[in-house]
Amino acid sequence: MSQDSSDNSRSLSLEHILAQAEQDQNVVTDYQAGYVAVIGRPNVGKSTIMNEMLGQKLSITSHKPQTTRHRIHGIHTTALHQIVYVDTPGMHLGGKKSINDYMNRTANSAFADVDVILFVVEAGRWTKEDKAVAKKLQNSEQPVLVIVNKVDKFPNKEELMPFIQQVSQELSFTAMIPVSAYKKINLSAIQDEVLKYLPNRNAIFPEDYVTDRSTRFLAAEIIREKLMRTLGEEVPYGATVEIEQFKYVEEEGRWLIHALILVERPGQKQIVIGKGGQVIKNIGTQARRDLNNLVDGRVHLELWVKIKENWSDDARALASLGYDDNYSS
Numbered sequence: 001m002s003q004d005s006s007d008n009s010r011s012l013s014l015e016h017i018l019a020q021a022e023q024d025q026n027v028v029t030d031y032q033a034g035y036v037a038v039i040g041r042p043n044v045g046k047s048t049i050m051n052e053m054l055g056q057k058l059s060i061t062s063h064k065p066q067t068t069r070h071r072i073h074g075i076h077t078t079a080l081h082q083i084v085y086v087d088t089p090g091m092h093l094g095g096k097k098s099i100n101d102y103m104n105r106t107a108n109s110a111f112a113d114v115d116v117i118l119f120v121v122e123a124g125r126w127t128k129e130d131k132a133v134a135k136k137l138q139n140s141e142q143p144v145l146v147i148v149n150k151v152d153k154f155p156n157k158e159e160l161m162p163f164i165q166q167v168s169q170e171l172s173f174t175a176m177i178p179v180s181a182y183k184k185i186n187l188s189a190i191q192d193e194v195l196k197y198l199p200n201r202n203a204i205f206p207e208d209y210v211t212d213r214s215t216r217f218l219a220a221e222i223i224r225e226k227l228m229r230t231l232g233e234e235v236p237y238g239a240t241v242e243i244e245q246f247k248y249v250e251e252e253g254r255w256l257i258h259a260l261i262l263v264e265r266p267g268q269k270q271i272v273i274g275k276g277g278q279v280i281k282n283i284g285t286q287a288r289r290d291l292n293n294l295v296d297g298r299v300h301l302e303l304w305v306k307i308k309e310n311w312s313d314d315a316r317a318l319a320s321l322g323y324d325d326n327y328s329s
């Protein structure tokens, strides 16, 4: 073999490699992956739906509006697709406090970069706040799927017709899907419809990821959920949870979690503690059950209540508690 021909064959194989690399880049994968924002006014069931779609509990739920304050990514991966759900705080009209501003900003920014929007509404109840969300979605470039949740409240489907007509008049949407997250009715239709619009793309997150939030963060959310479920109206919006310690104690074979419940006023502290410490004990017992599941082991939980005045109306305090605009997907 002459020197010339061997050079030639080397340059041919280089060309081949470059061509192959270009082909690889243009490969059309069958795999589908993308982001799905779950939006709507408070209390329509966004978190319940997302938890059901994921088959596990990530977002906290309660019967009180505005339970969700942060945006959480729940990741559902199969051999064929990866759907990344972006749960948002319920969008609402009222309130001048920093926390309300923060929640609306987070919700607004959540649907800027997604592939599909799930607009969750409550069967039979179309409010001013729903209208405001509908208005924001009017010029949306992404497909909008209207999820009519809580249809279990209407055993007679005929009674839902006026509601469906009203929504149809006020918003142009890609599809409308009636479901009950609570009774697990028709939830698979949501995924079927989402998959029609999810792009062909490789997985965004590694396949064993279920959320991009830390265990520590999820632990704080679990405690906050129990707090909101246990207490009356006046405390929960003035309360938040900060995890001070989260560590595995080898000798005890269990996790040690120290959490601070921050409230704004002395009266609230009394309510959270309860007579003879009964209320906080009850919150702790409920939270520990879920925390055991979270860490898949045993948890020793210590809860403390502390007053931090006006934390919900102080931008710096909010940032220090993790309500941070810089958090990104």
Ligand SMILES: Nc1nc2c(ncn2[C@@H]2O[C@H](COP(=O)(O)OP(=O)(O)OP(=O)(O)O)[C@@H](O)[C@H]2O)c(=O)[nH]1
Binding pocket: 040, 041, 042, 043, 044, 045, 046, 047, 048, 049, 060, 061, 062, 063, 064, 065, 066, 067, 068, 069, 088, 089, 090, 091, 149, 150, 151, 152, 153, 179, 180, 181, 182, 183
């Ligand atoms: N009857 C009925 N209740 C439901 C259904 N889905 C959710 N709920 C209840 O509605 C309440 C609110 O649910 P969430 O999932 O916390 O609502 P959300 O929209 O995430 O609320 P925010 O966090 O305030 O934005 C809870 O008490 C749920 O149990 C449903 O299909 N039927």
